[in-house]
Amino acid sequence: MTLHTVNVPENLYRRLQQQASIERRSVDDLVQQTLSRQLPPAVLVEDDLPPSLRAEMLAMEHLSDAALWSLARSALSPEQLAEMERLRQLAEKRSLTPDERIRQQDLLREYDETILRRAHAAMLLMSRGYDLSDPKLLQQT
Incomplete structure (x- = not known):
């Protein structure tokens, strides 16, 4: 030390x-x-994230509270969610085509990145003194 x-x-x-x-x-x-x-807690950004996502998460520390609230409440669009569900149902019935598989992987990656952004934004808001114990605070508005 x-x-x-x-x-x-x-x-x-x-x-x-x-x-x-x-x-x-x-x-x-x-x-x-x-x-x-x-x-405030140290920014816990994993080294194994894609460089662009890692840079984005590190930069979030400098965002306004309003911008962090927006990120903490972000989600995939209803169209993206519907497409994910459609591909999931298709995969239960048959093998996905290579294009469908790629699209499903892209949507899942976008979903994962959205969850990471939301969690990181929530952590930063808590470090700024916001109480996020009520789950309704993080629901989309």
């Missing part, structure tokens, strides 16, 4: 010492825990 020095006013350091003493632990532990609780 790399160590860094942070300058804090004397009165703040005394408060940290007092709190650490009350909790029977070191000032270092108290500061580390306090900072980790107060800072």
Whole structure:
């Protein structure tokens, strides 16, 4: 672990010492825990995502709350969902043609990416202090 020095006013350091003493632990532990609780979560963007999606998710951190709400409520279009269902039903009856299989895979990829965007936007909104415990908040409007 790399160590860094942070300058804090004397009165703040005394408060940290007092709190650490009350909790029977070191000032270092108290500061580390306090900072980790107060800072927004690190952007958890997997390295194995396609580069364009990874860049998009990293950039989401800089979006406005309104833009994040929009992403958190996004979904595939009704037409895309209907096409996914049609292809699913076809696949139950017969083997899909190569073009149908490619289209199904494309739609599933779009669906997965939409879910990732929604989840990441929701995580960022929570880190900004929004309470998302009511599922209705994330329903499309």
